[in-house]
Amino acid sequence: MTRIALYPGTFDPITNGHIDIIGRAVKMVDKLVIGVAINEAKKPLFSLEERVEMVRSQVEQFSSVADIEVRPFDGLLMHFAEEVGAQSIVRGLRAVSDFEYEFQMVAMNQRLNDDIETVFLMADPRHQAIASRLVKEICSLGGRVSDFVPPAIEARLKERLA
Numbered sequence: 001m002t003r004i005a006l007y008p009g010t011f012d013p014i015t016n017g018h019i020d021i022i023g024r025a026v027k028m029v030d031k032l033v034i035g036v037a038i039n040e041a042k043k044p045l046f047s048l049e050e051r052v053e054m055v056r057s058q059v060e061q062f063s064s065v066a067d068i069e070v071r072p073f074d075g076l077l078m079h080f081a082e083e084v085g086a087q088s089i090v091r092g093l094r095a096v097s098d099f100e101y102e103f104q105m106v107a108m109n110q111r112l113n114d115d116i117e118t119v120f121l122m123a124d125p126r127h128q129a130i131a132s133r134l135v136k137e138i139c140s141l142g143g144r145v146s147d148f149v150p151p152a153i154e155a156r157l158k159e160r161l162a
Helices: 016-025 048-062 077-084 096-112 132-140 151-161
Strands: 004-009 031-037 067-073 088-093 117-122
Touching: 004 016, 004 077, 016 031, 016 048, 016 088, 016 117, 031 048, 031 077, 048 067, 048 151, 067 077, 077 096, 088 096, 096 117, 132 151
Parallel strands: 004 031, 004 088, 031 067, 088 117
Antiparallel strands: none
16 A cells, blocks of 8 residues: 655745654655645735646655656545545644644544544754745745755745745
């Protein structure tokens, strides 16, 4: 049986923290589906197509470890997980506040489908403070974000926020 996991997120933009979680998740599965969420409530800086393309460009480095598929999705996470055949959902945790939110989500998701497990990966200490929202804010105010995102993503941010 092929082990398939889903790693969902908005990825606006993808950060070094996301890439770290992806690099660790691919070691546990045969296939990792990265679901790029359509979430207009978050008012993304980049279009869905741009976010999907940026994620694809940054995860090519892991293609020798596991099969990776990057797909946009809209709607209920559990429906998407079922659609892609995922046995697990991968989530990254940075802080206690992440845990509280994720704890509630797991409880609801288990009620929707208790066959799909949620796996939490703790953020590498070097990446615990990284949040896409903060990266965008720092960049928009002229701050250096090279420690938080890959060079190609930093260039895209600077271009968009110029």
